[in-house]
Every structure is written in C-alpha cells, then in structure tokens.
Amino acid sequence: MIVVLGVLLAAGVLLTAAPWLWPAGMGVRDGAPTGRARRLLDAAGYAHAPTARIGVIAAGCAVAAAALAWLVTALPTLALLAALTGGWAPWAYLRARARRLQRARRLLWPGVCDLLVSGVRSGVALPEAVAALADTGPAALRPAFAGFAADVAASGHFDSSILRLKAVLGDPVGDRIVETLRMARQVGGSELTTVLRSLSSSVRAEAALRAEVEARQSWIRGAAVLGVVAPWAIVALLATRPEGATAYASPAGVLLMLIGAGVSVVAYRLMMRLGRLPEPQRWFA
Numbered sequence: 283m284i285v286v287l288g289v290l291l292a293a294g295v296l297l298t299a300a301p302w303l304w305p306a307g308m309g310v311r312d313g314a315p316t317g318r319a320r321r322l323l324d325a326a327g328y329a330h331a332p333t334a335r336i337g338v339i340a341a342g343c344a345v346a347a348a349a350l351a352w353l354v355t356a357l358p359t360l361a362l363l364a365a366l367t368g369g370w371a372p373w374a375y376l377r378a379r380a381r382r383l384q385r386a387r388r389l390l391w392p393g394v395c396d397l398l399v400s401g402v403r404s405g406v407a408l409p410e411a412v413a414a415l416a417d418t419g420p421a422a423l424r425p426a427f428a429g430f431a432a433d434v435a436a437s438g439h440f441d442s443s444i445l446r447l448k449a450v451l452g453d454p455v456g457d458r459i460v461e462t463l464r465m466a467r468q469v470g471g472s473e474l475t476t477v478l479r480s481l482s483s484s485v486r487a488e489a490a491l492r493a494e495v496e497a498r499q500s501w502i503r504g505a506a507v508l509g510v511v512a513p514w515a516i517v518a519l520l521a522t523r524p525e526g527a528t529a530y531a532s533p534a535g536v537l538l539m540l541i542g543a544g545v546s547v548v549a550y551r552l553m554m555r556l557g558r559l560p561e562p563q564r565w566f567a
Contacts, residue, residue, distance in 0.1 A: 322373075324452030325380035336372060344369035355521035359536045363543050384453060385496075388489045390420040391455045395482035398459075399475045408467055409440050412447075426450045440467055455485055499558075506553035510546050517542075 319333040347368025352361040397418055401411030413431035416424050426447060433443035441464060448460040458481060466474040517539070520526035529535050 321452070322376050322380060324449055325384065326376040327379065327383055327452070328376075329450045329452060336376070340369045340372045343371050347371075351518075355518065355527060355530075357521055357527060357530055359539050360517070360521060360530070363539065380452075385492075386422065387451075387453050388455065388485065388492070390423060391453075391459065392482040392486045392489075393420055394423065395459065395478040395485075398463075399478050399482075402475055402478075408463060409434050409443075412444070412463065423451070455481075502553055502556055503558075506550050509553070510550045513542065513546070 317333065319336055323329065323331050323333060323336070344365040345368075348361045348365035351357070351364035355361075394415065397415060398411055401414060402408065406414070412427065413434060416428035416431045419427055429450060430443050430447040433446055434440060437443060444460055444464055444467075448457055451457075451460070459478070462474070462477055462481070517530070521530050530539060
C-alpha cells in the first residue's frame with residue numbers, strides 16, 4: 283500500500299509539473315506533422331496539443347488503473363494487466379475519436395467543394411473563397427477555416443496558412459482539397475472547378491457505400507468488445523473473494539491470466555480487423 287501511494291503521489295507531482303515540463307508551444311507547428319503520435323493527434327482534432335502530453339496521460343491512466351486493481355484484488359498480475367490496459371486506453375480513445383471525426387467529416391466535404399466551386403466561379407480570389415467558409419461552411423469545420431482566415435489576414439501568405447489549415451483538419455479528403463488549392467494557386471489553371479466537382483462526386487459515392495457496409499458489420503465490433511470485457515469482469519469479481527484471490531495468486535493462476543490476456547488481445551485485434559474497412563491514408567500529410 284505504501285508503494286502504491288508513493289507511485290500515485292509521484293504521478294500527481296508529474297502531472298502538476300507537466301505544463302512547465304511540456305509547454306503547449308512544443309511540437310511541430312510548420313504545417314508538416316511528423317511521427318505517428320503527431321498524425322494521430324491531428325486526426326483526432328488535437329492539432330495544437332504537444333505529442334508528449336499523450337505519454338503523460340497514458341502514464342497517469344496506467345498508474346490509476348493499476349492502483350485501482352491492486353486496491354480491489356491485491357493481485358500483482360492483475361494490477362500489471364490493468365496498468366497495460368490503462369496505458370493503452372488514451373491511444374485507443376484517440377484512434378476512436380479520429381475515426382469518428384473522419385466519418386462525420388466525410389459527409390461534409392462535398393458541401394465544402396460545392397461552396398469553393400461557387401466562390402471561384404463568382405470571381406472571388408482563392409484565399410477569400412477559402413476564408414469565406416468560416417461563415418458559410420459546415421458548422422463542424424468553421425473553426426478551422428476561421429483560423430485560416432486569421433492566419434492569411436495576419437501574414438498575407440496563402441501557402442503557409444493553407445498548410446496550417448491542413449494540419450488542423452487532419453483529414454485525407456481535406457488533404458486532397460488543400461493540395462488541389464495549393465497547386466491551383468501556384469501554377470494556375472482553369473480546371474479547378476472541374477477537379478473539385480469530380481472530388482465532390484467521388485466522396486459522396488464513397489461515403490454512401492462505406493455507411494452501408496459499416497452498418498452491416500457493426501455487430502462484429504460489438505461482439506469483439508463484449509468478448510473481451512466479459513471474461514475479465516468475471517475474473518475481477520472472483521478475485522474479490524479470498525479463495526478466488528488465493529487461486530489467482532498461485533503460479534497456475536498467474537499463468538492462466540497471462541495466457542488469457544494474450545488470447546484476449548489477439549482475438550480482439552482479429553475481430554476488429556475483420557469488422558473494419560480500410561481507412562484512407564493521408565498521403566499528403
């Protein structure tokens with residue numbers, strides 16, 4: 283117990299000092315995110331959060347989960363498995379949030395393309411057409427375009443502002459739109475409206491197809507979560523009884539929990555892979 287309290291105290295001190303150890307200004311801010319953690323934060327909507335914050339939060343979740351498991355069951359093996367699960371939880375949350383945002387935004391990009399086409403055809407300059415989306419674009423995307431409008435008004439440099447917009451959006455379709463606008467701005471051309479219309483049509487067709495397939499495969503994801511959570515909930519309940527705790531503390535019990543953890547991880551990842559469609563990659567990130 284003294285060790286657990288000491289670990290919790292150290293974690294609390296570390297989290298308290300985190301704003302000074304890892305200030306918000308840390309990380310890449312030039313519109314070219316690098317690294318898996320940086321891309322994950324961008325895709326999850328946390329483009330301005332430093333990557334070191336994920337490690338701090340994961341460590342805090344691991345310590346809290348381990349302490350809770352130890353206080354409930356007093357089993358070191360179960361506390362270790364709880365720590366691993368707690369450390370993995372923030373990454374799982376970010377991935378789920380990124381997929382959720384990507385699905386929601388997939389339905390918004392055709393409207394963005396249509397608004398850009400209308401602005402370009404009306405004779406508005408390209409920076410003004412993009413900045414106007416802060417008022418006329420979809421509500422979920424307006425803050426990102428408002429940031430672009432403020433950037434381009436302050437610097438007057440379209441390329442650097444649009445790159446920051448791409449980092450904030452963190453979306454594969456948004457990357458394609460941004461790169462199309464950059465190319466049109468740099469080299470010119472009269473096919474911008476045609477390209478945007480084609481992109482809008484392809485995104486609409488893809489969104490409709492993916493929505494139908496994901497609806498049919500949702501039961502696979504539900505079965506995967508239930509199949510992983512249910513056995514460990516039973517183990518936790520049995521470990522609260524003295525005879526159950528004694529059995530799980532034995533070498534055979536430790537081996538059983540370790541093998542069960544390995545089987546659970548493999549089965550969960552296999553079921554999730556079977557029930558997930560391949561996501562578009564950010565080739566222009």
